[in-house]
Amino acid sequence: MAETGKEITIYDIAQKLNISAATVSRGLKDHPGVNKNTKRKILATANEMGYRSNSFASNLRNRKSNIIGVIVPRLNSNFMSDVIAGIEKVVNKAGYTLFISQSLELMQNEVSNAKAMFNNRVDGVLVSLAYDTTNIEHFEFFTKRDIPVVFFDRVIEHAKYPSICIDNYKAAYSLVSHLIEQGCKRIVHISGDQRRNVYADRTRGYQQALKDNQLPFDKELLIVNDLTKESAIAAAKKVLGMKPRPDAIFAANDYCAVNCILEIKKAGLKVPGDIAVAGFNNDQMACVVEPHLTTIDYKGFEMGEFAARMIINHLANPGELQNTHSLILRSELIIRESSLKKPAI
Amino acid sequence: MAETGKEITIYDIAQKLNISAATVSRGLKDHPGVNKNTKRKILATANEMGYRSNSFASNLRNRKSNIIGVIVPRLNSNFMSDVIAGIEKVVNKAGYTLFISQSLELMQNEVSNAKAMFNNRVDGVLVSLAYDTTNIEHFEFFTKRDIPVVFFDRVIEHAKYPSICIDNYKAAYSLVSHLIEQGCKRIVHISGDQRRNVYADRTRGYQQALKDNQLPFDKELLIVNDLTKESAIAAAKKVLGMKPRPDAIFAANDYCAVNCILEIKKAGLKVPGDIAVAGFNNDQMACVVEPHLTTIDYKGFEMGEFAARMIINHLANPGELQNTHSLILRSELIIRESSLKKPAI
DNA sequence: CTGTTAGCGCTTTCAG
């Protein structure tokens, strides 16, 4: 804990102890085959002199940054902050640090963030795609240099890139099946950009559930927008004007679902009596809106852990075949009042 | 855009162009006094060969990381993601990148994050304090080496550290005054850890508003907890049991306020008829709960920009006296139904 | 168990 502003190097320690810098270097990283006693002395003086290792020098030497990059659309959800916490846990334990950035849902930012990470020589990248990303050429830089890239949640199917997400198809299927069990016969689905797996798969699950229950699907029942509050309200208005009026809405996220509920109630109709509503994600908001929202829950922390582990494993065994090409995590249907057309059993 | 996995260095470019590495280095960073033509050629071949500058080498040489660290309690709010976006904007424009980490409200994590940043030689640090941080010795490492540290939102008063936040006292004062204008006479305040300025100042504003309006304050009216959902519900229950029953609750954040509203309604009372409720932060949730929540709005993006600018300025003019010691940003009272005891004018 | 040595890739005097 020196007071001085001068940076201490291993040479300073070496000099003070009358040993070589190499030994200090070894002692500092617990190299097997360094005398216990000298090791102890090295650590002690290092501490005493206020030494901190210079990661630039060691990274330069090792050609390795010990940094993992993370690119997400936005950080503003509980889900995402859980994911990050999960990633952080695994990654820190393995001696890496994180370099986080948000694309703010724009491919343009995603590309420039990816470049910044590339130039900062991250050892691996975790990505959840922006809303409008149409291709993933900006990640080829990494694969060309054997830097692992793993997609999570908002993923893309591509032989080169492992991914991790829930089974959005199945989750949506079970949710819509539940609505149908409740007696809903004309179910609208409000979704986001169909280029994103999370939305496309939920749409497929929705359609299949209708089909399997002999419910007709027509184009009017599928509304695709950007899932903002304004779009949600507009969509709800549209639904209210449809003839015959739908008796349920399945929104692709909770924020949209919640705003639909508010709009429906504003129009003087009952949820779920007139129109049942369900969402996706189990956001905090789901329990704030009244009636509470039926939704799909899945664990961000867990997803973060798994995704990070994929990267770390790859880094630990670079030669090894990347056999875990995709991972599907579990999700769970959470039934709350907003969908219960008949009284719960 | 070379296909190869081999890293290109300035020497490779130099060799190909039959010039020296020094010139390449200069050309690459637009050094004044390099022939326009050679500069052009350098850039062209660099690009063609797939060169990327090695930041380790240049950081090692320059003793500068071009990284700004950010430590926040959690990333899971709109507010925080806005702050980060604001910081990112300013910081990227100045050629820096961000190193973000969350303390998850624990001082223990804050300390280890600070150490990690110190060891990674960040050029500056932006901090919003954890819930339970009792001292800030873990930032002394930075100040000792003249690395600027700026606190935002959850700040601490300390001569060494500039800070940026809103006037929590005034905001709370105006909010409580509004409740009083609505006819509320017995107002409970639910707050968080009083060691954090944001909570302590709001409490002071609340108490002063009572005083200035000749309303009595007694200890029972101030409830301090951790502002989780469970605590909010417990607090609401306590309020409902008080005799005489309070006619308003001012919660130190929206999440707590929202959960109080839900609990009050569950008990069969009306908001604001029986009990008016107000929160703080203008979270998305404020417009989801019914009735919509009266609250205080302040702009995270702006706060992020200002805080980042403080750091960048300091970095640009290291000698210059840091005259902007504290900055107070504006905030705004947002009146919604949850507090309107008498009809709006 | 420890020391010597040679770079990792870049920047920056200093000299032309």
Added chain:
DNA sequence: CTGAAAGCGCTAACAG
């Protein structure tokens, strides 16, 4: 305007 050379701090052979 350009080049030669030294060194930022660390690590990994290699040799004892």
